[in-house]
Amino acid sequence: MALSNLNRPVLGLPYFTPQHLHSPGTPKKLSSTTPTLFTSLQIRNVTLRNRIIVSPLCQYSTAASGPQIGALTDWHVATLGHYAIKGAALVFVEATSVQPNGRISPNCPGLWDDAQIEGLKRVADFVKSQGALIGIQLAHAGRKSILGRKSKRADIDIGGWPDEVKGPSGGLSQAWDGVFDSEQSRFWPPKALTTQEIKELVQDFAKAAERAVNAGVDVIEIHAAHGYLLHQFLSPISNRRTDEYGGSFENRTRLLFEVIKAIRNVIPPSTPLFLRISSTEFLEDTDIGKELGFWDVKSTIKVSKQLPGLGVDLLDVSSGGNHPGQRIDGVNxxxxxxxxxxxxxxxxxxxxxxxxxxxxxxxxxxxxxxDIVEQSRTVAQFESGIHEEAEAAKEMTDAKDGKQPMADVVLVGRQFLREPEWVLKVAWKLGVDVWWPSQFMRIPIQF
Structure with a gap:
């Protein structure tokens, strides 16, 4: 590549980084054989350069107190920026709380204050300078806050808020881990949110979304999965209310729909809105599931059919996380x-x-x-793994030969922690010749 091409700067940054002539992770040539996985996708006014998205990944790396509380740091520029450099289409900032007591841990990020905009803007600016989109997952942990160090619940001495843990319902029986011994429990028992607090929460979601847009975020995702607050309201396991926010399906979904409407009303029409949901709680064969009922795939489908009319563009399908008694079939x-x-x-x-x-x-x-407990894996095992992953991702999204895809995009999380270059490796395995970052073009493409 000519040196003059590398001297073209990305505009609007206080530092120099070259403007890529070709966005990393995009095919050099498109043809009828190019996997859908490596074709672009337009959602409202933004375009994903391929169909691979970095899921929100908790990093526990922000200040727990002081003027920088909850603000993103150089750690986030380094990690999230690297995924963008290596070709991911959309990079999500981890679960970011809309209220101080909604963080998963004292060291999780937040966007409840204007002072937190600047840190997010630095991350957004860099990610976008590499041709990727930046997203943020807005969340509230509810009864699943406040996890501290070494999987112990966080007390005031390390920035916790034991008296401000909130959920749909309150009391010792609503502690997430079901352990009521004060020395053994990893979670504080929640207090039930009042109706007024629920109304304030909805507005805080909307205010956080406005701050995200001001920081340059391209995509907003609402976190209603994995046992966090909005999921807690959806499920009869954790929502034992008897007012307009509990009981019937309509009441248990009320808060979710109010949050969706509030955010959609304040963000630009051009900004895509995603929703992450736990499609099932894996409680079919449990005593508590049989007694109280649980959130399942049928419930998720019922919600999903209402989303287009509310301005939601994409449903991010996950599962579980709302009760420690969930039973997952490891074989299937x-x-x-x-x-x-x-x-x-x-x-x-x-x-x-x-x-x-x-x-x-x-x-x-x-x-x-x-993989966590294995000491090592051979090169052959790694090659086999990336081959299976590449083929799985291709099969999920491919819409060729009259086939209907299983999904429109894939969201990959922990594999990016292992291999930040995962997009480039998948392309290599699938035989797709993609562009690399301008700074890396002198390097032979070898894995």
């Missing part, structure tokens, strides 16, 4: 999210509704656990 979960995503996509399309579907879970919980 390898493509579980994918199969659920496909089922939801078919149901939505059958009603002629437009809703993009994203699927996570290329790497199963069982495989994650296995």
């Amino acid at each position: 979960t390898k493509d579980y999210h994918v199969r659920i995503a496909h089922r939801i996509r078919n149901a939505v399309h059958a009603d002629n509704l437009k809703l993009l579907i994203g699927a996570a879970g290329l790497i199963t919980e069982a495989e994650q656990a296995r």
Whole structure:
């Protein structure tokens, strides 16, 4: 590449980085054989350069107190920026709380204050300078805050808020881990949110969304999965209220829909809005599930059909996280999210509704656990792994030969922690010649 091309700067930054002539992670040539995974996708006024998204990944790396509380740091520029450099289409900032007591831990990020905009803007500016989109997942942990160090609940001495843990319902029985011994429990028992606090929460979601847009964020995602507050309201396991926010399906979904409407009303029409949801709680065969009921795929489909009319563009399909008694079939979960995503996509399309579907879970919980305890893996094992991952991602999104894809995008999380260059490796395995970052073009493409 000519040196003069490397001297073209990205405009609007206080430092120099070259403007890529070709966006990393995009094919050098498009043809009828190019996998859908490596084709672009327009959502409202933004365009994903391929169909691979970096899921929100908790990093526990912000200040717990002081003027920088909850603000993103150089750590986030380095980690999230690296995924953008290596070709990911959309990079999500981890679960970011809309209230101080909604953080998962004292060291998780927040966007409840204007002072937190600047840190997010630095991350957004760099990610976008590399041709990627930047997203943020807005959240509130509810009864699943405040996890501290070494998986112990956080007390005031390390920035915790034991008296301000909130949920749909309150009391010792609503402690997330179900352990009521004060020395053993990893979570504080929550207090039930008042109706007024719920109204304030909705507005705080909207205010955080406005701050995100002001920081230059391209995509907003609402976190209603994994047992955090909005999920807690959806589920009869954790929502024992008797007012307009509890009981019936309509009441339990009320808060979610109010948050969606509030955010959609304050962000530009050009800004895509995503929703992450736990499609099932894995409580079918448990005593508590049989006693109280639980959130399941049918419930998710019912919600999904209402989303297009509310201005939601994509449903990010995940599962579990709301009760420690969940039972996951480790044998049949390898493509579980994918199969659920496909089922939801078919149901939505059958009603002629437009809703993009994203699927996570290329790497199963069982495989994650296995890799953590294994001391090493051979080169052959790694090559086999990337081959399977590449083929799985291709199969999920491919819409060729008259086939209907199982999902429109793939969301990959922990694999990016292992391999920030995962997009480039998948392209290599699939035989797609993609552009690399301008600064790396002198390097032979070898894996």
